[in-house]
Amino acid sequence: MNYRFFALFLLLSTPLFAQEPSASRITRHIEKLASDQMKGRGTGSRENAKAAAYIARHFRKYGLKPLGEDGFYQPFMAKVRRVVVPDSLRKAANVIGFLDNGAEHTIVIGAHYDHLGLGDQGSSLDANPRGQIHNGADDNASGVAGLLELAQYYTKNSVKEPYNFLFMAFGAEELGLLGSRHFLNHPTLPLDRMNFMVCMDMIGRYNPERGIGIGGYGTADAWPTVFKDVTAGVKFFTDRAGNGGSDNAAFYAKKIPVLFFHTGGHPDYHKPGDDPEKIDAKAEEEILKLEIKLINNAMKLPKMTFTAVQ
Template sequence: MNHRTIAFLLLLATPLFAQEPSADRVKKHIEKLASDNMKGRGTGSRENAKAAAYIARQFRKYGLKPLGEDGFYQPFTAKVRRVVVPDSLRKAANVIGFLDNGAAQTIVIGAHYDHLGMGTQGSSLASNPQGQIHNGADDNASGVAGLLELAQYYAKNSEKEPYNFLFMAFGAEELGLQGSRYFLNHPTLPLDRLNFMVCMDMIGRYNPERGVGIGGYGTADAWPEVFQGVTAGVKFFTDRAGNGGSDNAAFYAKQIPVLFFHTGGHPDYHKPGDDPEKIDAKAEEEILRLEIKLIDNALKLPKMKFTPVQ
């Protein structure tokens, strides 16, 4: 076999390997979204719009279909209730990409991309937040990196799955789940076509003693079957509740089954110290591999039946 043949075979094989979750790409996405140049991605800021554009570019590169109201974007106006500066209305947008497998039902995978900006929109836990960049590497550049990795994985998968996928980066989550609630009140895909929703919020600071928490285990009758026999390169545990934590709560309120992935709180939560160098990208890669196992198990089952959690 000559070197040209070997190079050609490697070229053919590259997409197969490239679709797997990658710690290097996770790190790259987080460093882009949570750099000081992004100034904390505060809702309504120029940098928040740049983050949305970055996500849209990735969706386009993966070959996803735009399913916003303006290409990949679903614009809306966010209201700021606790604010240090006087502008109480800000432009925001969800970024929505659709993987159309010709199926009747769709799985939603989501993460919010906004954070606290320069500490002037409220919610910071720093003693003097104004003027300080809140990078939000874990909250929630880590979740967006996971969203992009899963979008690439399923978009580049050689096999067509029996469900469609709706990949959504939500705006204005830090202001009260406003992006996800806006989508659910103005859906670009009928809600009765949604099977379940997977939410990632703060999956970048894995603690091996705690493990990754997976909420929403009680929101569908099928989740125990989905989890049966699943092992992972990270420790994990389940929680039945589905109505807290992040944008998953908005979907739960619409009686859509959810799973919510979260590596837990830390001293840098909602503070300027939530920086990219503190992210455990290798552990996040393993969390994403766990998510793929669970999603793939769910792909084998009929549409889930929502069950409320008491």
């Protein structure tokens, strides 16, 4: 064997393989974001800011252009509606990175990075939530891991796509979609340049009997063409509705087509037991590969036309 040739082949081919979604990287992201040291990433907490910095650091590493109002950050104030502690106003931020392919229109990919902290901001379903770390491994460290993997994939694939990409990690979703609504009311990219939005919220607890649900199928006439003949390493099903679930609802309200990926509820939802060791990273890897197929199919088509779901 010509070992020099083999070594050269490995050197040249590694970036092609490295860009693919990876269960091991997914696991590392989730273990970081949903560790006990991050104390549940409650809005306004030091740990929530650390999570935002972790995302911004990766956006910078991938070569994304900052498209916030302060570098990668778009700061805003979030109000805790279900007040459990006196501080009802808290600092929050969206983290926004732009992949500029010189195209007229842009695909938005988003996930929220906040969770319930120490059970003191409301929404916990635990009987005695206060003081307990709500790690939020599935909700929504799994979605952020997916966001980072897709950002890496599209920045490292050496292909100039026919659409730009806007990667966004939303703050304060658990307080009522506050981050996505703030962005849409104060956009750093014109809304009419957005083709569609992909939202990932809770994609880490795959149930092979249920499959991965994909909402928003009815929000554009083009979605059936995008999905035609698509196969995946996981079972999936579609739902027409686009106005529920997570930050996708805010984009739907602005008449932007959406897809919403969700592996379904479980007994640890909004409880302290939503921990990293319960994540199925291999299944999430397959979900992200499915998303890439759908996004790539969508990029073969003109800008989508929004349709309201009756």
